[in-house]
Amino acid sequence: MSTVVKLKIRSDYIKLYQNKAPLITKESVTNPHELKKEGSIVHLVDTRGAFLAKGYYGNQNKGIGWVLSYNENEKIDFLFFKNRILNAINKRKSFYEDKETTAFRIFNGEGDGIGGLTIDYFDGYYSINWYSEGIYTFKDSVIRVLDEMGEYKAIYEKKRFDTKGQYVEADDFVKGERGEFPIIVKENGMNYAVYLNDGAMVGIFLDQRNVRKAIRDKYAKGKHVLNTFSYTGAFSVAAALGGALKTTSVDLAKRSKSKTIEQFSVNGIDFEQQDIIVMDVFDYFKYANRKNLKFDMVILDPPSFARSKKHTFSTAKDYPGLIKDTISITEKDGIIVASTNNASFGMKKFKGFIEKGFKEMNTSYKIMEEFSLPADFQTNKHFQQGNYLKVLIIKKTS
Template sequence: MVNVKIKKRFVEKILGGYPLLTKDMLVNPEQLEKEGEVLVAADERGRFLARGFQGSQNKGVGWLLTWDSEEQVDQRLFSNRLRAALGRRNLWFAKADTTAFRVFNGEGDGIGGLTIDFFDDHYLFTWYSEGIYAFREEILNAFEELADYKSIYEKKRFDTKGQYVADDDFVRGEKPDFPLIVKENGASFAIYLNDGAMVGVFLDQRDVRKAIRDRYAEGKNVLNTFSYTGAFSVFAALGGAVKTTSVDLANRSVAKTIEQFSMNGIDYEAQDILVRDVFRYFDYAVKNKLKFDLVVMDPPSFARSKKHTFSAAKDYKDLMKRAIDVTEDKGIIVASTNAASFNMKKFERFIDEGFKEKGLRYEILESYSLPEDFKTTSAFPEGDYLKVLFVKKK
């Protein structure tokens, strides 16, 4: 156990439930030596504030788990948090048309650095620091007492660059045949829990995909940029889009997108699936006077290709201007970002500046943040990272 002292100016923030410890909060950061050590945070007079663990994740050095001086960081705590989280998802387990969702969302459910996703009775644990991974056996044992499962897989996302740690992903249960076929609002997705860092679909965009299918796609020509496995394109096609064009830099995106179309009985040969740098495709579309009724942009927070480096915090406004160039008048841009480094207000400013610099008007039709299974806490607004705006070009 390590005792850390919190600087006076951060005490109220921590007492308010802020769960992430950063180095600049600490009077004695030199005390931090080992990932997974239990931390006791106190003020400079020695008054107990909270208890957690050391775990390097992004800009943090640890997570606080309890503000109760009597509660220990042990299997009982993990069991209590897991039980509460599973209980909050009772209605999700009962859904027949959606069989993939998040059952535990990190600090929103009380344990920073851990997420658990459900894929039709198969579970995926994702560990975001060596610190939380140090409690792996306690957490898995607690989970096993609370939930029935067919299999458990895991992803480790805590190497020095915050990337995926390749390893044997299988943990417990019986290994299934892949892909798993799961439902999302009646549509089907092929899921792979054993094939690298990604599984085939980003669950946090569920509500956005449904909106595209139900309200925006019918009769439209749709461009899906940074398309990954084409999930937005699938929902657009199911919603009656005349045609979809999916653009992604990764070679494997073609086979993955074809698979997702095929899962839903969509003729993939009637769609365009392109391996291109999105920025070069924008140049191509402008040069050839291509325009779209609906443009979807969900770039990674940071990306690098041979000719471009993209940072959402610095470059989203310019990306928006590129999208405006290929959007029909009265067309719609679905602008999305998962960057946690800025809030919705700043994101709206990127949109506003992009249109103003083009000398055009716009209207925000609706906005989305994380769906309800991605539980967040008001004490940690950074955890509500997803920002999506449906923007109509006037």
């Protein structure tokens, strides 16, 4: 590796790193201009030059790198990566042993000790997400660890880095035997079609596993269900398998229709008995109000930020309005599944959005359940942004 770069931490940030904050931010450093090559090992030092932590330089939308160790003598080498990854996998033994679930996360970035890197397991296939050029320089060590662990079908990778932190390349086959996609994975006994060769969106968001199970097992039976921002219809599948009378899936993306049909089909559900609509969700709310449509359950899982020809939506600003739109088409005693993956605010603020929406509609509600990330999405208690998922299951009581 290249020469170690000493990054001087501003006096008002020193306590943060003494308290084991894992993210290296540009504003915390007095000499960021000394960073030249991503992947360089950096030492964080205080104003007197005393060691605080070591990590790597890698630009992504969150910061300029990640702390890897608070031990000055710990080497960042193959053994370091091996120990971190094996430790993460040992924590997930129960997932490997669960025959009803064959897709889960085996390594979750800073939650498992290496920010900027996640690894997902899909029934014998590994999918690695690299979030910066910096972490990508350690590719050989990560691949070698997976090789040493034993048999797998193939490894795919997603390079999710450019100047905006968005996804760059599509089919990123690394090694093994190329899969014939879709592969069908199980999640709590439900089937989902997955494509590891088709960009960053593989077909299912693994972090919503517990929410889908709750919808199927507790809330969907006998209900007319609306799934907004439905992507591939994963929530709709869970609702249908849970005994929903009918599901309506709405998403603006043209390919969402064929993707949703496929997810119903791999579960033996007659998709022609379900409604799959390609439309801007906000236009659909207006349409539903005009037609006086009402639903017993509405699922809201919008992207943190979305722009269509007519609308711009940001969860941080617009969630109360989304809740108001939803209340207007939800039956009394109906269920609203409100979700966000926006890392910029916590559960308390999210509950405030819900309260504001209901208050402005002069409607009462009761929170039935709340969910955050599942156990395989290990988080770091010193980095609250990493615990991004917030889901509330709400009953409209008036």
